[in-house]
Amino acid sequence: MSTRFEFRTIAPAALLGGAVLLLLASPALADKTENKAEPPAGARVLDLPETPLNYSKLPLPAHFRTSQVRQADNTPSRNPITDHGATLGRVLFYDTTLSLNGKTACASCHLQTNAFAEPKPVSIGFEGKQVNRNAMSLINLRYYARGRFFWDERARTLEDQVLMPIENKIEMGHNLKDLVRQLNNDPIYPPLFEKAFNDPEVTQQRLSRALAQFLRSIVSYRSKYDQGLEKASSVNADFPNFTRQENEGKRLFLGRANCAGCHMSGGRGGALFFMGRPRNNGVDANVSRTDGGVGEITFNLSQVGQFKSPDLRNVELTGPYMHDGRLATLEKVIDHYNKEVKPHAFLDGRLRGRTAETPRQLNLSESQKQALVAFLKTLTDRELIADPKYSNPFRTPAGK
Ligand code: HEC
Ligand code: HEC
Numbered sequence: 001m002s003t004r005f006e007f008r009t010i011a012p013a014a015l016l017g018g019a020v021l022l023l024l025a026s027p028a029l030a031d032k033t034e035n036k037a038e039p040p041a042g043a044r045v046l047d048l049p050e051t052p053l054n055y056s057k058l059p060l061p062a063h064f065r066t067s068q069v070r071q072a073d074n075t076p077s078r079n080p081i082t083d084h085g086a087t088l089g090r091v092l093f094y095d096t097t098l099s100l101n102g103k104t105a106c107a108s109c110h111l112q113t114n115a116f117a118e119p120k121p122v123s124i125g126f127e128g129k130q131v132n133r134n135a136m137s138l139i140n141l142r143y144y145a146r147g148r149f150f151w152d153e154r155a156r157t158l159e160d161q162v163l164m165p166i167e168n169k170i171e172m173g174h175n176l177k178d179l180v181r182q183l184n185n186d187p188i189y190p191p192l193f194e195k196a197f198n199d200p201e202v203t204q205q206r207l208s209r210a211l212a213q214f215l216r217s218i219v220s221y222r223s224k225y226d227q228g229l230e231k232a233s234s235v236n237a238d239f240p241n242f243t244r245q246e247n248e249g250k251r252l253f254l255g256r257a258n259c260a261g262c263h264m265s266g267g268r269g270g271a272l273f274f275m276g277r278p279r280n281n282g283v284d285a286n287v288s289r290t291d292g293g294v295g296e297i298t299f300n301l302s303q304v305g306q307f308k309s310p311d312l313r314n315v316e317l318t319g320p321y322m323h324d325g326r327l328a329t330l331e332k333v334i335d336h337y338n339k340e341v342k343p344h345a346f347l348d349g350r351l352r353g354r355t356a357e358t359p360r361q362l363n364l365s366e367s368q369k370q371a372l373v374a375f376l377k378t379l380t381d382r383e384l385i386a387d388p389k390y391s392n393p394f395r396t397p398a399g400k
Contacts, residue, residue: 045395046188048087052195053389055086055217061230063271064221072265072272074147074216079159081213084195087393089214091192092207094392098179099126099172106165106211107392109135113385115314116218121325125170132291134325137310137318139384142216144274144311145265151307151323153278154297162211163204176204183207218390220313220381221271228378235270242378248368249375257337257362257372261350263312273312273379279348280305282341282359283322291323302346316380330373338362338369 063069075081092098096105104126110116116138123131133151141149147157155161165171166179183189183202190200197206228239236254238247253259265276284290284305295304307323321327327336341351341359353360364372384390 044188046091046393047395048091048393052083052087055083055213055389056081058217058219058221060219060221061226063226063229063269064219066269066271068269069143069271072143072145072274074144074158075142076157076159079209079212081217082196084192085197085210085213086217087214088192088196089210089212089217090390091188091393092211093214094394097182097186098166098174100174101126104172109171110138112390112392113317115139115220115317115381115385117310117318119319121320123171125168126173127170129170131168131170133323134320137314138215138218139220139313140272140274140311141218143219143272146277148308152293152297153308158212158215159208162215163208176207180204180207218384220311220384222383223313223379223381225378226381229270243374245367245371245374246378249371249373250378252364252368252372253375257364258350259337259372262348263309275309278303278306278308280344280346281307281309281337282344282347282351283326283336284344285342286344286346293323305344305346312376313379314381314384316377317385330376331369334364334369334372338364 093106093110096102096108098105109118109123111118114137118135121134123133123135125131136151141158146153149155149158149161155164163176166174167176180202189202193202193206193210194200196210224241225239228241229235231241232239235250239250242250254264262275262279262281263273264270265272265274278294280293282305286305290305292304294306294308295301310318315321315330319325319327319329321330321333327333337351339361341347341361343357343359345356347356347359351360352358
């Protein structure tokens with residue numbers, strides 16, 4: 001799959017392409033001002049409140065204030081979330097001028113209404129070309145203890161990750177050096193950098209820090225599940241606000257179906273639905289044509305077929321599912337685990353039957369499958385997807 005390869009090898013390619021991109025930048029900019037007619041660049045209107053919104057001190061429930069959750073927090077001490085920093089990150093996240101032709105923002109592929117995932121199997125980049133993978137949800141990223149990002153974890157930190165889509169030839173196609181110059185000349189940015197970093201100068205490092213702050217501020221903690229957990233004695237007890245079916249689904253998730261065995265790290269305090277590390281869940285049989293996931297990055301054979309999973313919170317809104325968006329619905333996801341796990345030499349032990357060649361079958365009844373889906377839907381956080389502080393701050397769509 002050549003597109004996939006291009007996507008991975010983007011960093012060196014972007015370096016080589018630097019000179020070319022410089023030449024391309026001017027027609028692209030001219031294009032944009034043309035579309036907007038007048039007045040030019042400054043016409044993009046931001047709708048930000050006088051005092052910044054609260055990103056740094058979220059009123060998290062008790063199950064998010066445990067030592068396990070604190071230990072999972074990957075916020076580096078040199079880049080704490082500030083309200084001004086996250087506000088700047090929010091503007092950058094929604095700004096289409098971060099892409100070479102001014103058409104694609106981070107938010108074009110990471111939609112708030114979809115918990116910052118996207119309802120397409122694979123993403124489409126700034127020039128209409130396909131990315132090989134499904135856009136991941138950006139929920140609770142700060143609580144992924146390994147602090148690594150992408151399905152194959154090729155980004156070592158969030159600060160590294162946020163710059164990669166900008167230079168990715170398919171996604172946004174820009175060049176960081178040119179972009180920094182462009183933002184320094186854009187009337188909206190120096191004042192925002194001044195507030196965030198006490199200095200109006202736009203630099204690559206500040207750009208990265210602000211985007212990472214905004215993403216770490218996106219915490220989902222207001223679902224029906226959270227309300228239930230606050231009232232119950234533990235995650236294992238039946239939740240008083242759940243239906244009988246939702247409680248049955250929760251029991252299956254934690255127990256017989258052992259979804260929690262992979263999807264709940266950091267103990268069973270119940271706050272996090274991240275995996276402890278990437279795993280092989282048998283979406284593909286062991287053949288070389290398929291996306292190798294982590295193994296293609298580490299060149300460690302035993303990691304072929306391993307993928308990170310996004311946090312399962314809001315999973316109702318983040319479909320289609322898996323790294324290439326192959327499963328359209330949650331029902332199909334349950335069918336996969338019920339009896340469609342493929343044999344693979346490195347299939348995770350939890351999904352094996354007697355041998356790797358005979359994957360586990362759960363033999364769930366129809367009503368048990370429905371109960372699992374009903375439980376997954378209790379993880380939906382309607383307040384998050386409507387929260388103005390995570391929404392598009394441009395009054396007019398930027399760059400359009
Ligand atoms: C063209 C669509 C597209 C655009 C634009 C885009 N992304 Fe993504 N994003 C994706 C896809 C697809 C993945 C998964 C890619 C992979 O794993 O190889 C992803 C993954 C991520 C992840 C990893 C999440 C995790 O849990 O590991 C983060 C963080 C992220 N994007 C942030 C951003 C930011 C910040 C921007 C803007 C600077 C951006 N994205 C622009 C499609 C896009
Ligand atoms: C062996 C560990 C393991 C077990 C057990 C497991 N999963 Fe997964 N799950 C994964 C991995 C790995 C992925 C990502 C795979 C990929 O994208 O190719 C994943 C992905 C998912 C996704 C898609 C997430 C997304 O954003 O696309 C859902 C939903 C899901 N699992 C639900 C469940 C449910 C429900 C159960 C229990 C029936 C379960 N999982 C059991 C490892 C596991």
